[in-house]
Amino acid sequence: MQMSVTFLVDVDNTLLDNDSLREDIRARAAATLGEAARDRYWEIQERRFVELGYRDYLGAVQEWWETAAREPSGLRLADRLLGLPFAERLHPRALDVLSWLRTLGPTVVLTDGDAVFQPHKIRQAGIWDAVAGHVLVYVHKQLELDDVERRYPSERYVLVDDKARILAATKAHWGERVTTVQPLQGQFAGVAAELAPDLTVERIADLLDVTFS
Numbered sequence: 301m302q303m304s305v306t307f308l309v310d311v312d313n314t315l316l317d318n319d320s321l322r323e324d325i326r327a328r329a330a331a332t333l334g335e336a337a338r339d340r341y342w343e344i345q346e347r348r349f350v351e352l353g354y355r356d357y358l359g360a361v362q363e364w365w366e367t368a369a370r371e372p373s374g375l376r377l378a379d380r381l382l383g384l385p386f387a388e389r390l391h392p393r394a395l396d397v398l399s400w401l402r403t404l405g406p407t408v409v410l411t412d413g414d415a416v417f418q419p420h421k422i423r424q425a426g427i428w429d430a431v432a433g434h435v436l437v438y439v440h441k442q443l444e445l446d447d448v449e450r451r452y453p454s455e456r457y458v459l460v461d462d463k464a465r466i467l468a469a470t471k472a473h474w475g476e477r478v479t480t481v482q483p484l485q486g487q488f489a490g491v492a493a494e495l496a497p498d499l500t501v502e503r504i505a506d507l508l509d510v511t512f513s
Contacts, residue, residue: 303406306458307405311421311422316421317390333364344360344363344364397504407431411438459481483502
């Protein structure tokens with residue numbers, strides 16, 4: 301059934317403070333592997349980010365472990381990363397925003413990532429339950445908008461995302477059928493794109509004061 305409006309909400313640096321989470325990961329990697337090995341792991345992680353377009357923390361553990369002669373500490377690091385305090389890294393009132401959006405229309409988490417760490421993070425942070433399991437994970441979500449529309453047909457969409465390039469690509473695809481909203485949070489807040497977002501807010505909680513008409 302086609303809805304009149306569907307809200308699509310990103311995760312990293314939109315609902316979750318992913319910059320702080322990265323520092324958590326660096327700290328746990330240093331404590332588990334030692335600083336020299338942590339730096340090697342981080343080099344692998346940054347390279348994979350450039351290659352894949354998303355943070356592949358567990359894939360980087362796998363690659364580091366294979367190049368470190370199957371060092372057992374790599375197994376401990378993977379376990380420690382899965383045990384990160386994801387719920388503590390939610391931006392203030394992020395779950396309240398999801399609850400409010402659900403009173404206005406179907407609300408779907410739309411995020412880039414892998415098929416293991418990303419949904420685990422979403423579930424552990426409480427985001428999964430906040431949207432009743434309406435979660436879509438893609439490697440490059442801006443290339444999967446036809447699939448998004450097939451799964452959640454709607455006359456209009458509202459996309460909330462911290463990355464201007466994602467918002468611009470979505471606007472180019474859906475045109476006036478989408479309203480793009482950028483919370484100015486995280487490392488990509490100052491990175492502009494060819495198409496400016498329809499709306500910017502300083503933080504995700506500010507959406508509670510926005511009237512969508």
